[in-house]
Amino acid sequence: MGPQEQLIQWLQATAQGDKSAFAQLYKATSGKLFAVSLQLLRRRDWAEDVLQDAFVRIWHNAADYHTDKGTVMTWMISITRYRALDLIKTRQFKAEHIELDPDWRADDTEEESVSLPRERVKLDDCMSALEAEHRQSIYLAFVNGLTHHEITSHTGAPLGSVKSWIRRGLARLKRCLEA
The missing domain is CATH 1.10.10.10 (Winged helix-like DNA-binding domain superfamily/Winged helix DNA-binding domain)
Structure with missing residues (x-):
């Protein structure tokens, strides 16, 4: 099983409420998603907040993922980037x-x-x-x-x-x- 297939499997199990699969998904992807968030925000504390918020959204929206939306990682990066942009707006960061x-x-x-x-x-x-x-x-x-x-x-x-x-x-x- 390739990395994409493994991520799909964990995401599908997460959609069914499997906390163990969600933990595996988090472990496998959180480093990359944190790097994306930190690159956009340049503040570790904000990047940590965005990462947490992104994973909450991933947990709640796991069933919405479809392969036509790109790879699991691309979908998760998109969620993280939008969370970071939202944080910038809400904190009136210009x-x-x-x-x-x-x-x-x-x-x-x-x-x-x-x-x-x-x-x-x-x-x-x-x-x-x-x-x-x-x-x-x-x-x-x-x-x-x-x-x-x-x-x-x-x-x-x-x-x-x-x-x-x-x-x-x-x-x-x-x-x-x-x-």
Whole structure:
């Protein structure tokens, strides 16, 4: 039995009220779901709250899962991401107050380490020069991994605006970095 089949089996048993199967499902997936939550929220305490809430929803909605919704893990990640976005909204956490985290970038290689500090400063300067909507949308899309639709839910802006902000912001960012 493959990992997907095992998750389906545990989820189906969970839908029938099997607490042992739910415990196995939790044990197998909680680390990944916590990482998703922490990546979005950047606060361990909030990520823990979201994880707990996500598993409560998974317990109550296990019978609603169907394979046409994707893999079990994709379905569970979706629940977790939406719980995280809801928490951001309920705590009136505004994305425009998020500062770029210097640790979000990939690790440097030895050859790149000499030129990267200068490039990072330039990137931060160019990001700071963008309009707030452009900066926020780019950050949510590329750092937090939100889709265009998730950004519209998060910001309340129309889908067309979000797409334009990202497109224009990336064009301005490119011009700034090439200057």
